[in-house]
Amino acid sequence: MNLYSIGKRLVNVYYHLNFKIQVIGLENVPEHGGVLICSNHLSNFDPPFIGTQIARPLSFIAKSELFKVPVLGQLLPHLNAFPIRRGEGDRGAIRLALKLIRAGHALLLFPEGHRNLEHTPMKRGLSGAGFFAMKTDAVVVPCAIIGHYKFRSKMKIVFGKPIDTTVMKNQKLKSADASSAIMQHIQALLDAYTGPTA
Template sequence: MNLYSIGKPVVSWFYHLNFKIQVIGQEHIPLHGGTLICSNHISNFDPPFVGINVPRELSFVAKSELFKIPGFNWLLSRLNAFPIKRGSGDRGALRLAMKLLNEGHALLMFPEGHRNLNDASLQKGLSGAGFFSLKTNATVVPCAIIGHYKFRSQMKVIFGKPIDTDRMKKNELKSSEASAIIMKHIQALIDQYTEPTA
């Protein structure tokens, strides 16, 4: 038993203790095969929040700065996270992500590249998610996180239907264009499941 499988129920207990959690569309996540879950990013709480609600082990892309924190880098590595240097075309991280997807693992990415405090409207996404959707045979699942991480507030995580990547490949889209399509799917989930304010 690895640290991920030991820690997942503990982290799940913490989240359910502090928040009212609603999970929608979990059936859209394949239980086997390469899977790329693409989500909006509103808080540092997001990666474990998505992770506890995915019925299989996840790998995570994390900003390289986190791995410079003494001791924290050891923990991140054992929780299936690996570093990426943002904005520099980190080829090593790209190769590792492709390897994981091609070997049938599930990978969580935040296409916006960093946290977006405007949780109702996505920022322009980076091309990484689109690149992986075009260069691998992974199933791409859009994901939306809705809510604010306040004690006993409602938090929603919604998994949408897999995106038709075969059509994107057939149309020979650029990575940036494929990423834009993924972002549209995430935005549609946010729009559909965000409750209107009075």
């Protein structure tokens, strides 16, 4: 058993002890093949939260600064995370992400590119998610995280139906526009599953 599997089990126990978790639409995540899971971003808790909910291993792109943190920086590569230098067009990270997707891995992306601490509607994001969706044959699964990471509070995670990227590719959308289209799907999940009747 590798460190990812061990860490996943431990983190899963932690989340279930601290939060009331509801998972919706897990069947929408393919068990095999290249997958892009694109989610809103509320907290640093999000990547492991999503990773513990799906059966298959999940790879993450993390800001390079985290790899300089003592202990954490040494653990991250063993947890399927790899660094990206934000705002620099990090070609090495982009090439690695493309390689992983094309090799059939699942990759988590946050199209907004940063945490939305106010839980406000999603704004225009970065081009990364759209770029990978346009450049690969990955299945793109929108994901919505709903709730606040407070002790014993309810956390809801919704995996939407895969996005048909055929139209995007036929129209040869720019990466930023493709990201915006993906974010609309995520926002639709947030709107549909937020509130007392959701």
